[in-house]
Amino acid sequence: MGVSFLSTCSSLLSLVAHDSPPITTYQPRSVPICCNTVKIDVSGESQVHLRRRDILKCSGVAIGLELIGNSGSLVGNANAADLIQRRQRSDFQSKIKGTLYRAIKGNSDLIPSLLTLAINDAFTYDKATKSGGPNGSIRFSSEISRPENQGLSAALNLIEEAKKEIDSYSKAGPISYADLIHYAAQSAVKATFLAAAIRKCGGNEEKGNQLYNAYGSSGQWGLFERQFGRADAEGPDPEGRVPVWEKASVQEMKDKFSALGFGPRQLAVLSAFLGPDQIATETLLATDPDVAPWVQNYQRSRETVSQTNYEVDLITTFTKLSTLGQQINYEAYTYAPPKIDITKLKL
Numbered sequence: 001m002g003v004s005f006l007s008t009c010s011s012l013l014s015l016v017a018h019d020s021p022p023i024t025t026y027q028p029r030s031v032p033i034c035c036n037t038v039k040i041d042v043s044g045e046s047q048v049h050l051r052r053r054d055i056l057k058c059s060g061v062a063i064g065l066e067l068i069g070n071s072g073s074l075v076g077n078a079n080a081a082d083l084i085q086r087r088q089r090s091d092f093q094s095k096i097k098g099t100l101y102r103a104i105k106g107n108s109d110l111i112p113s114l115l116t117l118a119i120n121d122a123f124t125y126d127k128a129t130k131s132g133g134p135n136g137s138i139r140f141s142s143e144i145s146r147p148e149n150q151g152l153s154a155a156l157n158l159i160e161e162a163k164k165e166i167d168s169y170s171k172a173g174p175i176s177y178a179d180l181i182h183y184a185a186q187s188a189v190k191a192t193f194l195a196a197a198i199r200k201c202g203g204n205e206e207k208g209n210q211l212y213n214a215y216g217s218s219g220q221w222g223l224f225e226r227q228f229g230r231a232d233a234e235g236p237d238p239e240g241r242v243p244v245w246e247k248a249s250v251q252e253m254k255d256k257f258s259a260l261g262f263g264p265r266q267l268a269v270l271s272a273f274l275g276p277d278q279i280a281t282e283t284l285l286a287t288d289p290d291v292a293p294w295v296q297n298y299q300r301s302r303e304t305v306s307q308t309n310y311e312v313d314l315i316t317t318f319t320k321l322s323t324l325g326q327q328i329n330y331e332a333y334t335y336a337p338p339k340i341d342i343t344k345l346k347l
Contacts (some may be wrong), residue, residue, distance in 0.1 A: 004035075022077035036314065062340065085334040088172070088227060092333050093183075096166055096175070103162050108195070111188040113155035115273040116187035121178075124237035125260060125324040131311040132241060132326035136177030137233035143231055148242045149277065158186055172335040178230035179332075182322040186224060189318065192310055200305060215306035217315060224319040229332030252287045260324060266317045268294035 104111065117138060124132035137146055140339040142158055161178055193216055212218075218264025243256055253274065257267045266289050272278040282299075285291045301310035 032192055041247070083309040084146035084337060085331060086242055087318075087335045091334075092170065092172075093225060094227065095169060095196055096180075096183055097187060099162050099165050100184050101191070103158055104191050105284055107154075108191070110155050111192055112273055112278075113152050114158070114188040115185045115318075117149075117152045117155045117159075118182050118318075119270065119273055120152070120242050121181055122321045122324050123256070124241045124259070126238075126241060126258065127325075129262075130325055132237040134178055134182055134230060134322050135237070135326065136181060136230070136232035137235065137237040138181070139177045140236040144293075146239065148251065150246045157186075170333065172333045175333070176232045178232050178326070180227060182230075185318065185322075186221065188219075189311075189314060190218065193307065196307065211305070215308070217308060217311045220312055224315070224322065226320070227323045227326075227328050229329035230323075231329065232325045245281070246277070250285060252289070253285075254290070261320075262317070264288070264290040265294045265313065267291055268298055269313045271295065271298075322343050 081304040121138040194212050194248045197212035201207035277283050286295050298310045
């Protein structure tokens, strides 16, 4: 049997072708421009001596007129409000990652449980009724205590503690459990692959970080990070939607994955988090002709330096899983910037 995912937890630390724009020929005109009390006729050739401040002010007027004249080409290219909101969300995400990194670093044994917590939270999705999914419902005591969630309470406790810290510095209200559970899983995935790189460098953290930065797949998380703004469920999701993984047959697992739009490939890549014993799960999945080739593929990938196939497929699958049936509020965690009193600005 190849290298397991869990074994990596031992040492955490178009171009689009544009037509050329039409060339417009401007005819020179005599335009009077007033700067303070000095009047200049730009068609004239007489020398006029101006103060440096006057010249700068005149330049500013000219530039302003040019921008106004071409404002049509700028509309739609960048919306100031949108850019501010993106920056706010990005800054908030960075702080969240820092909090989760520290929390997971001190509890690396919970990495598999954090991923199973996110999977089980998402697997309550029902396509027929468009209900359930990654909505944070697993936080309710009546759901976390179900047989399929046995052993996940410690991971949920980590989420609760991290949430307290994150909410304390959030400028736009508390983070949803739905977002935090899946961000914690993302952090767990990253931490695991980084730990594997450090281990391959003999425990040298600096070299391990360099190795992961060179060969890792962090860039694959771009789509996941844009899907930020899930709403929390107001109560637990219905029972019976998530299998007790260690007791399920391969066919039962395949059927459940198929119902959510996944196939044997995704089943194999998530096998490390379906039940408490990854080796036992993979051994079982290897008996199925549809799943076995993918199990073997990922076992070989985990033995390489970069683990690229395994890591990319895991990130891709997890990204899709984390948004099943959810409406993303792209304005979540944004807030009105402080107003500036222009009368108090010193020019």
